[in-house]
Amino acid sequence: MSERLTTPSPPLPQPDANLGYLFRLAHQHFRARLDSELEDLGLSAQDYGILSVFETRPQLSTAELARISQVTRQTMHTSILSLETAGLVERIAKNQRVVLVRLTARGRNRLQTATRRVRAVEHAVLADLSRQDERTIRAWLASLAAMTPSPGNAQAEPTEEP
Numbered sequence: 001m002s003e004r005l006t007t008p009s010p011p012l013p014q015p016d017a018n019l020g021y022l023f024r025l026a027h028q029h030f031r032a033r034l035d036s037e038l039e040d041l042g043l044s045a046q047d048y049g050i051l052s053v054f055e056t057r058p059q060l061s062t063a064e065l066a067r068i069s070q071v072t073r074q075t076m077h078t079s080i081l082s083l084e085t086a087g088l089v090e091r092i093a094k095n096q097r098v099v100l101v102r103l104t105a106r107g108r109n110r111l112q113t114a115t116r117r118v119r120a121v122e123h124a125v126l127a128d129l130s131r132q133d134e135r136t137i138r139a140w141l142a143s144l145a146a147m148t149p150s151p152g153n154a155q156a157e158p159t160e161e162p
Contacts, residue, residue, distance in 0.1 A: 030125065037117045041110055042086055048118060050079055051088065051103065051111045059092070059102035083107070 013025055034045035043051070053060065053068055060068070066076035080101055083089045088107035091099050103111065126134050 030121075033121050033125075034118060037121055038114055041114055041117075043110065043114055046079065047083060048111075048114050050076075050083065051107060051114070054103045054107075054111070055115075059100040061098055061100055065101060 013022055015022075031045045034048065038044065038048055049069060050065060053065060062076050062080055063073050065080070066073045069076060071079075080089060080091070084091060087104055088110055089101050090104050091101050093099050129137070
């Protein structure tokens with residue numbers, strides 16, 4: 001408590017700040033809100049992200065989950081072991097080399113509860129935007145997420161339009 005009283009709040013970022021910096025700050029704050037909302041469910045934002053993949057695919061290998069989540073197989077393996085210990089997922093050997101992961105009944109229930117909380121956080125974050133602004137932001141973020149990295153093709157300075 002005393003640390004909060006003596007530690008000054010960091011200055012708010014300016015809209016013209018470095019775009020990468022703004023992305024990082026926005027992501028950190030959003031993820032912290034998700035972590036806070038999911039904590040009593042025994043989930044982190046990362047855990048929720050893993051569980052939410054099963055909304056559209058009933059079972060996946062750890063390697064597939066790692067690819068979808070853009071983490072290493074080792075990181076995903078550690079996460080799956082933790083979720084399995086919590087009784088939220090189960091692993092089923094398809095053959096000697098492939099082990100599939102799927103939600104348990106407890107995992108499906110926890111995912112439903114967590115999803116309601118995540119949607120509430122999203123709603124709060126978007127509350128000050130018009131529907132059109134929200135659609136524009138979602139479309140822009142989706143297009144950024146779909147971009148293929150192409151090193152060396154970025155321009156140092158934006159070109160001015162005539």
